[in-house]
Amino acid sequence: MVEPQWFAGVARVEANPADCGPGLLGGGANMCVMATTTVRGLPLPARLTSLIERGLWQHPGxxxxxxxxxxxxxxxxxxxxxxxxxxxxxxxxxxxxxxxxxxxxxxxxxxxxxxxxxxxxxxxxxxxxxxxxxxxxxxxxxxxxxxxxxxxxxxxxxxxxxxxxxxxxxxxxxxxxxxxxxxxx
Structure with a gap:
């Protein structure tokens, strides 16, 4: 399991592998990648978190x-x-x-x-x-x-x-x- 990372009010919380399910990004058979990311104490939407993790949160033109x-x-x-x-x-x-x-x-x-x-x-x-x-x-x-x-x-x-x-x-x-x-x- 990856250690949680913190940066100026940003929390990155790693999921318990047993909790992996719909809406969580799979990181392989034994782990989930990001469960929750908060900014300013507010949880980023799961879809945004997924887009960021996959490198797809990019300007569309x-x-x-x-x-x-x-x-x-x-x-x-x-x-x-x-x-x-x-x-x-x-x-x-x-x-x-x-x-x-x-x-x-x-x-x-x-x-x-x-x-x-x-x-x-x-x-x-x-x-x-x-x-x-x-x-x-x-x-x-x-x-x-x-x-x-x-x-x-x-x-x-x-x-x-x-x-x-x-x-x-x-x-x-x-x-x-x-x-x-x-x-x-």
């Missing part, structure tokens, strides 16, 4: 993304692994804790009198999975765990279709599994 996220004007880069997701998602904390968080519409449900919902993103319930390629563009796609902890919806920033010039978060797909399917992953 700008044309494919333009069909899935038609309002998004800036080119995106996929955040390739849990460690990079943790690092990229630190920006959510910065935006949520900033006095100007209204611009990015990132807050913390734990500090709010009312539940945060779209067009706001709850920094405590989100992990970034794609960010803009060009520094300063500030766009992203995120897993939004407010809907389902096992298969969270995917949301994206929208700076382009609202006359207020404020960011708003919009649904890209109702679940990560649907998002991956639309990308052909």
């Amino acid at each position: 700008d044309a494919v993304l333009a069909e899935v996220v038609p309002w998004f004007e800036d080119p995106l880069a996929f955040v390739r692994n849990p460690e990079q997701m943790m690092y990229a998602s630190m920006s959510l904390d910065m935006f949520a804790d900033d006095p100007y968080s209204d611009y990015f519409r990132v807050g913390r449900g734990s500090r709010s009198d009312a539940p945060l919902d779209l067009p706001w993103l709850d920094a405590d319930q989100a992990v970034l999975i794609a960010i803009t390629r060009n520094p300063g563009d500030d766009g992203a796609l995120a897993l939004d765990y407010r809907t389902d902890p096992d298969d969270p919806r995917v949301v994206g920033t929208d700076f382009w279709t609202d006359d207020t010039d404020l960011c708003r978060w919009r649904v890209v797909a109702p679940a990560f599994s649907a998002f991956a399917g639309r990308l052909g992953l």
